Amino acid sequence: MDLFSCLSPFVFCSFASGSSGNCYYVGKQDEGVLVDVGISGQSVVKALAKIEIPMDRIRAILVTHDHIDHVKGLEVLTKNHSVPIFAHSDCLLGIAEGKATKNVDAKLFHEIEPLQPFEICGITIEAFPVMHDGRGAVGYHFSFEGHTLTIATDIGMLDKVVKEQIRRADNIVIESNYDVEMLEKGSYPYMLKQRIAGPFGHLSNRESARFVAEIYRPEIKNIMLCHLSENNNTPECALSCLYEQFRMKHVRPDVNTSIFSLPRHKSTGFVYL
Numbered sequence: 001m002d003l004f005s006c007l008s009p010f011v012f013c014s015f016a017s018g019s020s021g022n023c024y025y026v027g028k029q030d031e032g033v034l035v036d037v038g039i040s041g042q043s044v045v046k047a048l049a050k051i052e053i054p055m056d057r058i059r060a061i062l063v064t065h066d067h068i069d070h071v072k073g074l075e076v077l078t079k080n081h082s083v084p085i086f087a088h089s090d091c092l093l094g095i096a097e098g099k100a101t102k103n104v105d106a107k108l109f110h111e112i113e114p115l116q117p118f119e120i121c122g123i124t125i126e127a128f129p130v131m132h133d134g135r136g137a138v139g140y141h142f143s144f145e146g147h148t149l150t151i152a153t154d155i156g157m158l159d160k161v162v163k164e165q166i167r168r169a170d171n172i173v174i175e176s177n178y179d180v181e182m183l184e185k186g187s188y189p190y191m192l193k194q195r196i197a198g199p200f201g202h203l204s205n206r207e208s209a210r211f212v213a214e215i216y217r218p219e220i221k222n223i224m225l226c227h228l229s230e231n232n233n234t235p236e237c238a239l240s241c242l243y244e245q246f247r248m249k250h251v252r253p254d255v256n257t258s259i260f261s262l263p264r265h266k267s268t269g270f271v272y273l
């Protein structure tokens, strides 16, 4: 069997991840969807061109919530390319009222019902509610020809629903936002620290790592740590925290499981799911 016939037909690509902007591609190698447009419309088109996907092959934009680092480029991108926007109704309201997004054409809006699967270009998609202080915050589970992916970003706490949605995926994008010590000792104002660490803020390296180590099974193909804080984390710190949890739980990850963090500004290229 040659290399290409082993590669999965289902791919993921991160263009940006973190509080300065988030944007992912999920789909086949010739058509699919975007998850969040937290970078400029122009950057999205450029990043897509690098993986040889023209904008007219994007069938939908799925939005996780209305925070600016997830919707910043939505207006410009959809002005030039009219792509349906899928999000929770509260998030759509947030987009319609948002300073940077109020001119997005509401005719593109499609309300999603959490935990009700729907299909776009053959990919089954299910949104699930997450605890976060953005409006209508959700994560997404995808499945295509037996390949599965869960994206769980911007989460204050791993509740039962989120855990279940991550557990059912062979590919995981999970938030690993901050190192507890770096946040505590850092220069952020007290209120902001409280917000980040609170149940509607973000997931710490430890919370994320503990859970991943707990549910790990060798069938998991990719563990991708996302939305790392620029000031309160480093990729080395997030990854070493995860390996420490593996060690503590006597888990030895399989050689076929790729474990990495998503870069803030660089494209990952295709990750085969």
Ligand SMILES: [Zn+2]
Pocket: 018, 019, 022, 067, 069, 070, 154, 227
């Ligand atoms: Zn965010």
Ligand SMILES: [Zn+2]
Pocket: 065, 067, 132, 134, 154
């Ligand atoms: Zn957020």
